[in-house]
Structure formats: C-alpha cells, structure tokens
Amino acid sequence: MGLNIIILAAGQGTRMKSDLPKVLQPLAGRPLLAHVVDTALRLSPEKIHVVHGYGGAQVQACFHDHDLAPDLIWVEQAEQLGTGHAVQLALAEIGDEDDILVLYGDVPFISLDTLQAFLAETGGLGVLTAMLKDPAGYGRILRDPQGRITGIVEQRDASKAENRIDEINTGIMAGKAGLLKRLLGQVDSGNDQGEIYLTDVVALANREAVRIDNLQVTSELEISGINDKKQLAGMERTKQAMIADELMQQGVSLYDPARLDVRGELVCGKDVTIDVNCIVEGRVELKDGVQVGPNVCLRDCTIGKGATIKANSMIEEAIVGDNAIVGPFARLRPGTQLSNEVHIGNFVEIKNSVIESQSKINHLSYVGDSEVGRRVNIGAGTITCNYDGANKHKTRIADDAFIGSGTELVAPLSVGEGATVGAGSTLTKDVPANELTVERGQQKSISGWKRPTKKTADNPSDK
Numbered sequence: 001m002g003l004n005i006i007i008l009a010a011g012q013g014t015r016m017k018s019d020l021p022k023v024l025q026p027l028a029g030r031p032l033l034a035h036v037v038d039t040a041l042r043l044s045p046e047k048i049h050v051v052h053g054y055g056g057a058q059v060q061a062c063f064h065d066h067d068l069a070p071d072l073i074w075v076e077q078a079e080q081l082g083t084g085h086a087v088q089l090a091l092a093e094i095g096d097e098d099d100i101l102v103l104y105g106d107v108p109f110i111s112l113d114t115l116q117a118f119l120a121e122t123g124g125l126g127v128l129t130a131m132l133k134d135p136a137g138y139g140r141i142l143r144d145p146q147g148r149i150t151g152i153v154e155q156r157d158a159s160k161a162e163n164r165i166d167e168i169n170t171g172i173m174a175g176k177a178g179l180l181k182r183l184l185g186q187v188d189s190g191n192d193q194g195e196i197y198l199t200d201v202v203a204l205a206n207r208e209a210v211r212i213d214n215l216q217v218t219s220e221l222e223i224s225g226i227n228d229k230k231q232l233a234g235m236e237r238t239k240q241a242m243i244a245d246e247l248m249q250q251g252v253s254l255y256d257p258a259r260l261d262v263r264g265e266l267v268c269g270k271d272v273t274i275d276v277n278c279i280v281e282g283r284v285e286l287k288d289g290v291q292v293g294p295n296v297c298l299r300d301c302t303i304g305k306g307a308t309i310k311a312n313s314m315i316e317e318a319i320v321g322d323n324a325i326v327g328p329f330a331r332l333r334p335g336t337q338l339s340n341e342v343h344i345g346n347f348v349e350i351k352n353s354v355i356e357s358q359s360k361i362n363h364l365s366y367v368g369d370s371e372v373g374r375r376v377n378i379g380a381g382t383i384t385c386n387y388d389g390a391n392k393h394k395t396r397i398a399d400d401a402f403i404g405s406g407t408e409l410v411a412p413l414s415v416g417e418g419a420t421v422g423a424g425s426t427l428t429k430d431v432p433a434n435e436l437t438v439e440r441g442q443q444k445s446i447s448g449w450k451r452p453t454k455k456t457a458d459n460p461s462d463k
Helices: 032-041 056-066 083-093 114-121 176-183 200-209 229-249
Strands: 004-007 046-053 071-075 099-104 124-130 138-144 149-153 165-174 212-217 260-268 280-285 297-298 314-316 342-348 350-352 360-363 366-368 371-373 383-386 395-397 408-410 414-415
Touching: 004 032, 004 083, 032 056, 032 099, 046 056, 056 071, 071 083, 083 099, 083 176, 083 212, 099 114, 099 176, 114 165, 114 212, 124 176, 124 297, 138 212, 165 176, 165 229, 176 200, 176 366, 200 212, 200 297, 229 395, 408 414
Parallel strands: 004 046, 004 099, 046 071, 124 212, 260 280, 280 297, 297 314, 342 360, 350 366, 366 383, 371 395, 383 408, 395 414
Antiparallel strands: 099 165, 124 165, 138 149, 138 165
C-alpha cells in the first residue's frame, strides 16, 4: 500500500517564550513546519497528516493559502498525552496495510536522501538512530549482545551504564500502520507524565520478535530539533551558509557569503553579483548579469538582464527591465514596472506605476499610480499628487515629455507627447503636446521687511 507521513507538530515550545507556535517559528523566512512538509512531499506520499495542538488554528491558517494546503490532513491533539498518543490519533484514519513514516515539525534539516535510505531499510519496524559525542537529552538505543535493537530508554529513566551509551534515538520511525496500531494499543501510560511514549513500541516489538530495522544517520544537523531562540538563530546561520554555498556553486558572485540572507527563493542567471548585507524575501529572480549593491532589500521581484541595483535600495513586488539602473536609496513599491534602460535615482519612490524604456527619474521624486512613456525626463522634487483623501487618480505622461524640477502634477492629469513643464509648476489641468506649460504665482519682494528675532531675557519681544 501507499506511504502515509505523520508529522508531529502539537508542542507549544515553551522555551521559545513566544505566543507563536514552535512549528511556525521562521527559518530562512518560512515556518519550521514548511521545511519538513517540503521534504515529506518529495517522498511522493499518498497523504501527509499533521498532528497539531497548541495554536492549532494559527498553524492551519498559516498554511491555508499555501500551495501545500491541499496535501495536508490536519489531526487535532487536544490533550498533550505524548508522542504515541499523537501517532494513534493520526493512525485512526489510515489503513492497516499502509506504510508509515513519523517526522517532527521542529526538525527541519532531515534530508530526502536519508529518509529514502531509511524507508528502503525498513521491513518491520524502523528506527532512525545517530551516534553523538554528547548524547545528553536523548533517549538511548539498547541492543542485545548480537547488536539487535531491544528497546529505547529515556535519559531520565536510564541507569549510569545506559547513560554512557552514545547511540541515540532521533524520534523518526517507520513501519506498517497495523503494526503500530497494535503496539501502541499495548503501551502503558502509567508513567510520571501520564503519557503514551512512541519509543515504547520498540521494546514491545522486540518482545514479539518483530524485526527492528535501523539506519544510522551520520549528520547531527539532520536530526537536530529547535527548542529555543538561540538554537533557532544558530540554525538560521547554518541554513544561510548552505544557501550561499549553493548559489556560489551555481556561479553567483557573493562579496561575503556570511552577509546574505535569503528568506524565500532566489533564482539567479549567469554572472550575477551580490554585495554585502542584502536581504531576499519571497521569490526573487535575478537574470543574467545583474549587479546588486550593498544593503539592498528585494522582495517578490524580477530584475532584468544587466540591471544594476545600487546601494540601500528596496524593491517589493516589482519588475525591473533589462539594463535598468535603480538607486542608490531608491524604493520601488508594489505594482511598479520599469521597462528596459530606465534610470531611477536616489531618494525616488515609485508605486503602482509603469515607466517605459529610457525614461529617467533621477532625484528626490514620488511617482504613484502613473503611466510614464518612453524617454521621459522627470526632474528633481517632482510629485504626482495621486490621492485626494478618498480616492487614487492616474497621471499619464506621454513619450518624450520633460517635467521640470519641483513640479506637482495633481491627478487626474495627462501630459502630452513632447510637452515641457516649467520648474516649480503646480498643474491641475492637462498639458498639451509639444508646448511649454508653466504655472507659477507672481514673485514679490517686500521692502523694509525684517526677519523675526528670537526672544531672550534682554529682548522679551520680537522687533
């Protein structure tokens, strides 16, 4: 029969000291549980069962709109009665002939290769173990003189001799559903915790002469759980180092691999260069020849071939065309589309706007809800006044227009092709094509006027 995967994700994670359930704590921008589910899916199971408890509604809501949601069956463990009890709840909806693999929502680095090898090794009941130099905190694997596994003893229940054993139980287990159901039905919950321990099935299986298979995992990282914020931070750095190494193997040039954070998916073409302290969130694509400067934030965006993103710029849910230049200190907000060879300079903010090829907005300007044509030049300090306090309005600037510095374009408004707007203008009417339009108040000089002086004890009033 088919493979069913049970992921135990019901723990509160009190050592996290957080209202957020432990399995939702972020690692590389994604919940811990999402990393485990991703690996589980690559095993092509028939079903994935997630046992949730503390913050269960929050956990389900996090995955509600996720691509993985259709593949997950949610099982509630209302009372925390142990790992064996959690597995029992999931097994209730699984056929006896199905194969079972038990994983953990806070063990994100378990690899596909290890799990495939483990499942191939398992015929009866399978236990994934590891040899650790410091096995403190883990259950110890008990073997008979012939080396066969006979049971698992938790550290708190182990004798001095058993505590010297350095082979530990990772918690990951496999077997037939019917076998696990039968063995769990025999587990005694009369312990200090009043819980049903999944590990107790091993001794019961040995007593019934059920074959207990075993694979030793060689990487401690793969079986490491995350229990507090210090461990989470350490794992974050480990994950980021792995991502950086993979990028460099693909040919990406990283100025300092230790100073890149990818909190999502980064897809790079050839000859991409990324400077220090860059943050990538969501899905970001950098096409061939892209150069990213220092301290840049990229979120859910596509950067075209040969484009340059200069220092301290932020790009979110935007598209940047080929050979465009953005920054330094520029911000592209959601809905921005820059065509090829567009220049967006320092302290320029673009929102929900299309900027066509070879246009330039180089200094200290805001362009929102606008359509800007080709070869347009927008001078420093220009503002598209797109919001009237209740509704947003469009500004349309046709090809080859020139907008002088310090201009306010009060939308809705259109600027014709080839038009020139004089600096310092505030425009509320459409601008005709191929003409100069200027709107300024009359300049006055007032003779005899004196600048106010600051009040002091000797000078109680302004003169």
